[in-house]
Amino acid sequence: MRKLEDLQALIATSVEQLKFPLYPAELYEPITYILSIGGKRMRPALLLMACDLFGGDVEAALPPALAIEVFHNFTLMHDDIMDVAPLRRGRATVHEKWNQNVAILSGDVMLIEGYKLMMQVRDNILRRVLDIFNETAVGVCEGQQLDMTFETSTDINIADYINMIRLKTAVVLGGALKIGALIGEASETDADLLSDFGVNLGIAFQLQDDILDVYGDPLKFGKQVGGDIISNKKTYLLLKAQQLATGTNAEELAGWLSKTQFDAAEKVTAVTQIYNSADVRTYAEAEMQTYAEKAFAALEKINLPEDSKQYLRDFADGLLVREY
């Protein structure tokens, strides 16, 4: 089995070698630009990993893996417009560096380029692979729409939230793994199980991200601690706190959510205190554990040798306990 870091490095090199037409420059330069900003290349690496685990040809899986990366960056390009984000990984976003119309249209063409890359699979799995890609892509769009809708909704429950993060974050991990498995000639059953593993792991990972936002080590987490609290993001922790908090805690929480002028550090401290009173971290960790266990349960059923399963367990463990 190839190491995950090696697969990520292979993707990074292959992304650099992706060539797009030179004309019209404003259509294609932003694609090369956003792909050069980097990231961990986790999604395409998962596709290669799945192919490798089932004994498939990792090189043959490269174009579909790149498809997943190009697709992911298409969603980033359009999400950045919708979020009015000036920066991505410290670099200007495409709509800032060029303009919004360029970001819309370059994103559109990236989605099409994603299909072109995804089609570079054997004829006998072409339809299956594209069905999975379609389903994944629709899911990600639905998740993004729900995320935006939730920003202004007041009656979101935890099931809604879990469904949103499943669509926005987790299905693409499942889709990448499933496509990789099929390229590696896994059975449909094994491919489905590996997809389940990925989706549940993705949900657990996002819940962990919610927890880390509040309780993570700022040095290890790499983002501003309390960012979700400052922006009133409806994370698992907030929804659970709204559900559980009573009396003055409930009033105080509602107060912080409605304040438009505040000291950020003060808000983070106060809301964290309310979270602690309601013990929402324990609930969040239990929920995360539930999805991690679903992931491991799916993994156990896959028809793969023990060392391959251990590889996947190690991968999941690495993902889920990295930053405390």
Next chain:
Amino acid sequence: MRKLEDLQALIATSVEQLKFPLYPAELYEPITYILSIGGKRMRPALLLMACDLFGGDVEAALPPALAIEVFHNFTLMHDDIMDVAPLRRGRATVHEKWNQNVAILSGDVMLIEGYKLMMQVRDNILRRVLDIFNETAVGVCEGQQLDMTFETSTDINIADYINMIRLKTAVVLGGALKIGALIGEASETDADLLSDFGVNLGIAFQLQDDILDVYGDPLKFGKQVGGDIISNKKTYLLLKAQQLATGTNAEELAGWLSKTQFDAAEKVTAVTQIYNSADVRTYAEAEMQTYAEKAFAALEKINLPEDSKQYLRDFADGLLVREY
């Protein structure tokens, strides 16, 4: 052979029956909305027509025909954002009726839904059909980008312009015809010839539209006569006039192009006068004729019975002399 109007009516009915998920409503309602605004459904009807001409099953070609219509409406939804257009066919555009983010994301999902529909073809042509769809879709995006770039460029020549309208308008006609032909089991050669017919006809049609914008009968044309002149749109007529006009005509034309405050009717009259002096209408009609002849030349080479060719000739004649 089925009549074009019947095929258009079949598409109209099928579009009405297209069902999308109910949730998230903000993602899918705009799709149903923009598809309900109507239009002549010419592109999907061409796909059905091509299938029918080669003796294929028109009903089996319906999903790919709908794919072309969904794709076309995806481009309209995003183009309307880029053009800051408040209205489409007298109805509020999606970004006006909802908001811009909804229009971006609904458009994205429409493109994916287009692929889902396009995949509903026989396995043995799936890859070919999707290759054509990809190429068509990329072409349309390139054409839209060039159209936007040309708005602020000062050194566009007529070859650039023809290339832009080929990509933005004509390739999708060629693509629809080619896909329909393949579904109807046409040979690759005949499908290519029918595509050439469509692309050249599309260019001729767009040149006619440029001419009609200035010289058309306002009652028949259905748009504001002189709209392109008012907005300084770099049409064939303007580019040719800039190339040919000399002396005071050239100065006067440059003057009108740089004016930001003007009486619209006065500008239309003055610029039309300059066009007349340079005789650009004659050049435009000759150019249009050139592309019409290329279309007819391709048509003649197609291996189809004479009555089928006559059907296509009648169709082209109907398209090219409708509004004078």
